[in-house]
Amino acid sequence: MKGLQQFILNFLNRSGVYIFGATIISRLLSFSASWIALQLIPNKELGIVLFAFNIIGFIIPFGGLGLHQSLLRYGALLKTEEEKNSLFIYVLKNGTISSFFLVLLIIISSFLIPFQFVNTAYYVAFLSFVIIPQYLLSILKIQFRLKHNNKAFSYLEIVYNILLIISVSILSYLFNSKGYAIALFITPCLTILFFIKKLNIHHSKKIVLNFTNLAFWKYGFFASLAVSTTQFLFAIDILLIGYLLNNAEAVTQYKYISLIPFSLLLLSKTFITTDFVAFTEKIYDKNYINNYMKRYMLFFTFISFGIYGISFLFSKQLLFLLDASFTQYSDTFLILIVGICGILIFRGLYGNLLSSIGKVHINYYISSIALLLNIISNYYLIPKYGIKGAALTSAFIMWFTGIFSYVWFLVLYKKFNDVAYT
Structure with a gap:
């Protein structure tokens, strides 16, 4: 503690x-x-x-x-x-x-x-x-x-x-x-x-810097690709619900039911925005990074249990604040909450740690694989389960990208050397 x-x-x-x-x-x-x-x-x-x-x-x-x-x-x-x-x-x-x-x-x-x-x-x-x-x-x-x-x-x-x-x-x-x-x-x-x-x-x-080369530009380009792919990953559910169900009301329902869960991502974003420069400055200090990882995951594990507990107890009341008709979708809401926990505990941290060690292209690859899985899963689950199917796909993708980022970082960090710029 x-x-x-x-x-x-x-x-x-x-x-x-x-x-x-x-x-x-x-x-x-x-x-x-x-x-x-x-x-x-x-x-x-x-x-x-x-x-x-x-x-x-x-x-x-x-x-x-x-x-x-x-x-x-x-x-x-x-x-x-x-x-x-x-x-x-x-x-x-x-x-x-x-x-x-x-x-x-x-x-x-x-x-x-x-x-x-x-x-x-x-x-x-x-x-x-x-x-x-x-x-x-x-x-x-x-x-x-x-x-x-x-x-x-x-x-x-x-x-x-x-x-x-x-x-x-x-x-x-x-x-x-x-x-x-x-x-x-x-x-x-x-x-x-x-x-x-x-x-x-x-x-x-100003002074001349010796690392503003192709690798420097490549890093930024792949980082932007990863951001754009991630944005599209969050938007694809809405697009596929509208396309596969041909129901504008279902689009509105999913949009607002997901509003609270996706808003919770600002918790992880706040910590990463605050700490990114600090842990990147010490990225070669493995003891510091390992301690940061343990403390971050412990903190957001507690936060995730708290979020799920409150959501489980008050899901209908929270949805009622948006619209009384949304209370029938409390299961969909809770599924999305479970998915968000995967981002809070894993993806938010390890996606950024991959960027810190210069492996931002891995984030792009993970997001691209997740996008493909999202489309395939939604084509099966949305027609069968409606917006709950979209929620199931999203929850799986959130945990998949988080754990995949975690595994990739652990593998790559073991091989990480003391070269200042890669």
């Missing part, structure tokens, strides 16, 4: 409470911005913007060809402030150029694709510009984490979502759907202007 207390104390000392609070507040503010847009913009017009932005959402992780992911891992391994600042400048310059060419490619492609909704191509083309400020915002947040300034990272998250509410409210009121699209672009731009000076980076003091 002493080790568990130390684990929690370290989390608190790294301003973990700030990140947790910022995550909760940001979720609420983001939901409020979406609600405001829904009140101000006709559903049909808003739906076209959201459809276009969902397309861009899958591409955003590839902004800068994933160099922000490389910044996080390789930056954590650097020892001096000067080296970290030089890496930031490299990633800023090359990632911005890469993002610009990616935007051009999307703009050209958008007018060659026969979208089903009118004006979708124009919104996709315009919203593609969001990739550039979102990339810049990502490296800004990462640099704060590399400097162990988690408070600044947390403030940035909150300020971004406050600005989002303000810009969505004003611009949606004035220009409807066009205003909403503009708000999605200018919000990250304004946030960057507010926080960029806080980094105190001097371009004249």
